[in-house]
Amino acid sequence: xxxxxxxxxxxxxxxxxxxxxxxxxxxxxxxxxxxxxxxxxxxxxxxxxxxxxxxxxxxxxxxxxxxxxxxxxxxxxxxxxxxxxxxxxxxxxxxxxxxxxxxxxxxxxxxxxxxxxxxxxxxxxxxxxxxxxxxxxxxxxxxx
Amino acid sequence: xxxxxxxxxxxxxxxxxxxxxxxxxxxxxxxxxxxxxxxxxxxxxxxxxxxxxxxxxxxxxxxxxxxxxxxxxxxxxxxxxxxxxxxxxxxxxxxxxxxxxxxxxxxxxxxxxxxxxxxxxxxxxxxxxxxxxxxxxxxxxxxx
DNA sequence: AGTATTACTATCATTATAGTAGTAATAATA
DNA sequence: TATTATTACTACTATAATGATAGTAATACT
Ligand code: FES
Ligand code: FES
Numbered sequence: 001x002x003x004x005x006x007x008x009x010x011x012x013x014x015x016x017x018x019x020x021x022x023x024x025x026x027x028x029x030x031x032x033x034x035x036x037x038x039x040x041x042x043x044x045x046x047x048x049x050x051x052x053x054x055x056x057x058x059x060x061x062x063x064x065x066x067x068x069x070x071x072x073x074x075x076x077x078x079x080x081x082x083x084x085x086x087x088x089x090x091x092x093x094x095x096x097x098x099x100x101x102x103x104x105x106x107x108x109x110x111x112x113x114x115x116x117x118x119x120x121x122x123x124x125x126x127x128x129x130x131x132x133x134x135x136x137x138x139x140x141x142x143x144x
Numbered sequence: 145x146x147x148x149x150x151x152x153x154x155x156x157x158x159x160x161x162x163x164x165x166x167x168x169x170x171x172x173x174x175x176x177x178x179x180x181x182x183x184x185x186x187x188x189x190x191x192x193x194x195x196x197x198x199x200x201x202x203x204x205x206x207x208x209x210x211x212x213x214x215x216x217x218x219x220x221x222x223x224x225x226x227x228x229x230x231x232x233x234x235x236x237x238x239x240x241x242x243x244x245x246x247x248x249x250x251x252x253x254x255x256x257x258x259x260x261x262x263x264x265x266x267x268x269x270x271x272x273x274x275x276x277x278x279x280x281x282x283x284x285x286x287x288x
Numbered sequence: 289a290g291t292a293t294t295a296c297t298a299t300c301a302t303t304a305t306a307g308t309a310g311t312a313a314t315a316a317t318a
Numbered sequence: 319t320a321t322t323a324t325t326a327c328t329a330c331t332a333t334a335a336t337g338a339t340a341g342t343a344a345t346a347c348t
Binding site for chain 2: 001002003008011012015036076080084087088089090091101105106107109110111113114117118120121122125130133134137
């Protein structure tokens, strides 16, 4: 049950954009430096986020990325679903046609419950929660 | 966030043993037939379950496997933890030494919350819950 | 024109997953 | 005692997913 790096890095990327919200677009380079991640890899993650309408971009020099909505309107679930696919722990539970046993399989209910619980938890955390927590803790990570 | 087949098949295996609880040991062959799974693959899953004390075995002809505890004392979490490793969605959250950023990383809290929620959900379901539901629904799947 | 940035595509190495296969050990039973 | 049915254990393999790197094209500011 590991969350992929795609999803985890994606949340960190979005957190950085949340921190910057209201200001100028942010360079991928700066996000990569702050989060100690590969800029090239991040560039792959930010594309689906843009395609899904969570992020806007500005091309060319002095361009960058910025949130398309206020951070309180973006949940971790939004991000994870885009980068991870869906949240179902088993394909059986999302579509009856995917598993011949689904009509009489008892364990299926387990994965459905689990999915709901995961979904609820991730939905309950917004980017703004992360940003506020960060500011509250006055975390100093150097840099400008 | 897919659950591995190891964990999912393991739950089904344990469900079969739960259904049989109180009776004679059950052949892996019969579990495999009922659940439409490979007997050889199941034999790999049942070993760690035995090593962890959830299952007992009887060797030789007329042998088989049986639950080591009553089904109401075995949770899905017990099974998944054995076959899947731990439930942490990110290694960061289980041990500070695993991630240099852990002392100041905000997103870490997300995965910790998620782990707790997953853990709570899986812990809330016992084998007996599955067995009772099965019997209540009087599901007919043929065979003896 | 030059430079900084996003956008896009291709490729690759590593690991994890899922499963197969075969043999040895054990014990009931004929 | 020989046979057979079963668990126990180990090794192997094919495929897919993951996590990344690299390079080029497009865009727009200075
Ligand atoms: S629904 Fe697919 S195996 Fe249970
Ligand atoms: S704690 Fe490891 S990246 Fe956040």
